[in-house]
Amino acid sequence: MTIGPSSRIGVVGPNGIGKSTLLRVLAGTEEPDSGTVERSPRTMTVGYLPQETDAQEAETLLGYLARRTGVAAAEAELDRLTQLLERRGGDDPEVLGRYSEALEVFVALGGGDLAARVGEVCAQVALPADRLQVAVTELSGGQQARAALAAILLARFDVLLLDEPTNDLDFDGLDMLEGFLGATPAAVVAVSHDRAFLDHVVRRIVELEEESHRAVEYAGGWTELVAARRLRRHHQEEAHRSNQEERARLTERLRTQVSWSEKGVRAEKRKPRDPDKAQRKTRADRTERQASKVQATERKLAQLGEAEKPWEGWDLRLRLAAGRRSGDVVARLHDAVVERGSFRLGPVDVEVGWRERVAFTGPNGCGKTTLIRALVGGLEVASGGKYLGPGVVVGDMDQARSLAEDPEEVLLPAFCRRTGLLPEEARTLLAKFSLAADQVERRWRLLSPGERSRAMLAALAARPVNCLVLDEPTNHLDLAAIEQLEEALAGFDGTLLLVSHDRRMLENVGLSRTIDVGALPRTHGRGDEGRPASPAAPAARARARNGA
Structure with a gap:
């Protein structure tokens, strides 16, 4: 590289x-x-x-x-060399040279x-x-x-x-x-x-x-990589198919040639031909030619080699089963004010219907997570109305990936508590999400961010739900898993509430509408994340109700 x-x-x-x-x-x-x-x-x-x-x-x-x-390390090196120069009277050529280099680095x-x-x-x-x-x-x-x-x-x-x-x-x-x-x-x-x-x-x-842990380089960006990888796979599949067809043809020819050769030998043993020398020589020549053909076919088979079958790799094969249909109105906030510490969102009017696919967008700290928690989570409103429709079963992947209540808790029991599965059932399901036996026995805090994300996806797949709440679901997932998640969402027959800054995902999941949470009225206390407060405005509330 x-x-x-x-x-x-x-x-x-x-x-x-x-x-x-x-x-x-x-x-x-x-x-x-x-x-x-x-x-x-x-x-x-x-x-x-x-x-x-x-x-x-x-x-x-x-x-x-x-x-x-x-800069901190460069400044510390400058200070160290300054002190060294002072101790040596300021005229040490070697230290002066190192000081000049360090100063250049600091400035650069x-x-x-x-x-x-x-x-x-x-x-x-x-x-x-x-x-x-x-x-x-x-x-x-x-x-x-x-x-x-x-x-x-x-x-x-x-x-x-x-x-x-x-x-x-x-x-x-x-x-x-x-x-x-x-x-x-x-x-x-x-x-x-x-x-x-x-x-x-x-x-x-x-x-x-x-498959190989080798580094393969592609020109261009992601779109060019996908096209080049698709073409490369096509060539590999064609090479493998041609190799298998030629191998089958040569194997069949070899079988036929060997059969003919053996048949002639058996016939000669059963019923010897005319003892005439010329006839015997003709038969010997014919046998030698047949043996030569067998050897030639064997050589061709050996030279053909094996064309490797294209690598399949681990496939998430995520299926998000939708539960029974909920009511027409999944969730509603009416003139609602939500407070978290010194952060205040509202008043807002938001309604989500059955099978809607709604994205909540806006700058960090504007209240996206707060809004969806108030809509379908356990966050209560400080004032106004809140309604969760009958039969709504929520599947939640929060941004903090908080499957375990305690970071010291081991994944397997935490997963069993969350999903209601027996340990062996949980192990089988987690294995499908590339979480091996040693990983499911680790404490939650010792799992990598990617492992936690896969565990959360496994929990979503463990039971049917009819309302998915995904808060930055692509964080810490690799690209293959992200694309497989998008495929699963395409087949999900329920309501989807999505917070994401993944621009491709927002394009690919078939959104019904987008709510710009940044346009909603809110206030912030000192030190809380977010931009300056937006003034309460009926127009902002209307945008939340109708979608941006």
Whole structure:
């Protein structure tokens, strides 16, 4: 794998194949088992921004941004060399040379004007200035997502290694990210499951194959990869079919030739022919020719070889069974106000009918999750009316992936409690979602985000429901699983409430309408995620009722 100046490379592959490991090896934080990673020039700066927030204990937002942009480490090296120069009288040529290099790195990473740029970028991503001295762990989920985005926008590395950079970003954040990556002079390598992002940003894709664990490179974005992979599979299928047909033809010919040869030998033994020498020679020549034909066919069979059957791989085969029909009105909020801490949404009027497919969109922190929890979940309204229709059976995949009530709880008993399945039944179902025997015995907190997501999907498939509530369902799923989820949703005969920033999924699930939650009246307390409050307006309430 070669990364050149201004490269735009996407990395895809199934969960657990080693995409994040590849980035860590490229970043130099993990050593390869074999082979080497070469950098040219030696002073090249490489920034690795992992999938998780990775904030250190009590680390403020400002400190977090300085660390993730590489400025904190560069400044620490400058300070160390400054102290070393002072101890040596300031005239050590070797230390002076190292100091000059360190200063160049500090300046190249944007250390000189970081403070000013932090203020601008935080305003751009809607992070209030008073958050800079707050510990990252005390920020809301939406603010942490915007902090990760701010770290990317502030970065001035020569090479940027990004692990799932679109996770948890709203549409505004996605636009900012894609605009920055399109303009930066840095080379970019991004692990991503976001198909629109891969089409908009990258110019070639490296796929880590499940069957071989080899890296296969494709020119273009996701759309070009799908077309090239489809063509490649078609050629493999044709080669395999031709190989099998030719093998069958040669095998049948060999069987016939051997049969003829054996038949002649048996006849000669049973009833010897004329002892005439010339006749015997003719018969011997004929037998030799027949034997030669058998050998020639055997050689052709050996030379034919085996054309491998195209790899099938793990198939989720998710089926979302719809339960009995609910009433015409699935859920309704009338003049409802919903409060969560100091966050207040409403008053709003929203009604969802049977078999509607409704997407809830809007910026992070605007109240999408709050609204769907008030509609069909356990969140009560502070005022106004709330109605859940008769016969509504809800299947829920929340953004936090909270199948287990306690993060220390083991997956198997938590899954059995959630679904009502017996342990052996649960094991069988979880295995279909690529969760093996050792994984189902792990504590919930020790499972990877992808494993938790697959466990949540398995829980949805465990029992019939007639109302699906999916809150950012594509987060931490690989691309194959996302596409199989879309296929399952296409066949689901019930009501769908969807929160997603996956632009391709919103295009593919056949939405009835979209509700722009960002247009609804709401207020925020100090430190809560979201934009400035929208004034209460009848027009906004009408949009929620009728769809945007």
